[in-house]
Amino acid sequence: MNTPAISELFSLPPDVKKIEHVDDTKAKHAAKFVMHLEDHTAGNLLRYSLLRNENVKFSGYRRPHPLENKIELKVHTNGKISPKEAAKQACDNLCTEFIKMKEAFLMQVKEFKGEGK
Amino acid sequence: MTDQYGRGLRAPVIEILDIGRYTIKFLLKECHISIANALRRIMIADVPTMAIDLVYINDNSSVLHDEFLSHRLGLIPFKSDTVDSYEFFRECSCKPSCHKCSVEFNLRETALDDVKDITTDHINANNPDCLVKPVKYINADGNEEDPILIVKLAKNQKVDIQCIVRKGTGKEHAKWSPVATVQVQQMPQIDISPSLEEDLDTEEKIGLVNSCPASVYKLNAEKQTVDIETITDCHQCQECTIYLENLNKKNDLLKVGQHEDHFIFTVESTGALPPEEIVSKAFTILIDKMSELSQCTEESDAKD
């Protein structure tokens, strides 16, 4: 009865942006990013990628409700970079890392299959 | 190579242990657990395959009612090597369906004289050149296995069904998941103190080797040392440390733990996709996801 429509998993209403950026009113250099259609996969990855940045003082994520397909990522920086820059860097770094990992994986598969023959 | 904050990008080391027809086993070393977990989650829920999504039942006099039959049909794994050439039905611009997003199959059988087994072999594509088709499993000896049984028809019973196969992901329904399981195991770590060699006599060493139900240890009879034979079999049962405790020896002779950043992946495919393909597609999806998030973060404007 309360099951959300499957389509909500894949598409956003036309007036909603994929990522909403909300500045924290109580603290400086702090912001919340509401990421729609994302879950723990991206949330956890970004959290730990952000924590590797020495300019990031805090980062955490939560999924406010299991039936809503969104996560909230909170980022707090020391002011040298903005939370937005930090979040973007985290995404870019992960992207590069996964490209490298994919290359490494494909090479290993090739090598393994070559050995077999 | 360093990142923007000079810390160096992480470069997990991948080492393939085994590639089979339906499984792949590999090591992921120097890898943070968040990356290992993301990879696992993507493989289960986000790698697309093909499966029966829509069923028209023209006639069904079998013992299984229509819903039951439809559900069984939905769960049949389909060969999905060409999945990339199909569109998601929800993203396809056609109305109501077209060859880019849907593949039609039919199942028309009647039991004429005796009980008849209806299996995946009876599912025929309307287009015989279609590469998407029910998986034919091949066992370890290289022989083809029996097809999947869908329903048994008694004499004069009949099914006449039309199936539409569509592309989907495990996030929507588990029938589209390309994997049976993805197992992620932290690499066990066993530290044997050098003094163990002197502190235990031969009988106690044999006892230690036999105490492990997974046969991780091996006694080197020549050197009188206890060696680790198959570390990956260790399942942290601690039987070996309990054995040493009961001997009232100093308890630092043996330490059983796990590596924090070293994982053993076992991916079991349903047969829809080759296992190495599933992993490589998972990486592609992660790359796309991250570049999309990067772009959207850039475009997001701050508001209070």
Ligand SMILES: [Zn+2]
């Ligand atoms: Zn279409």
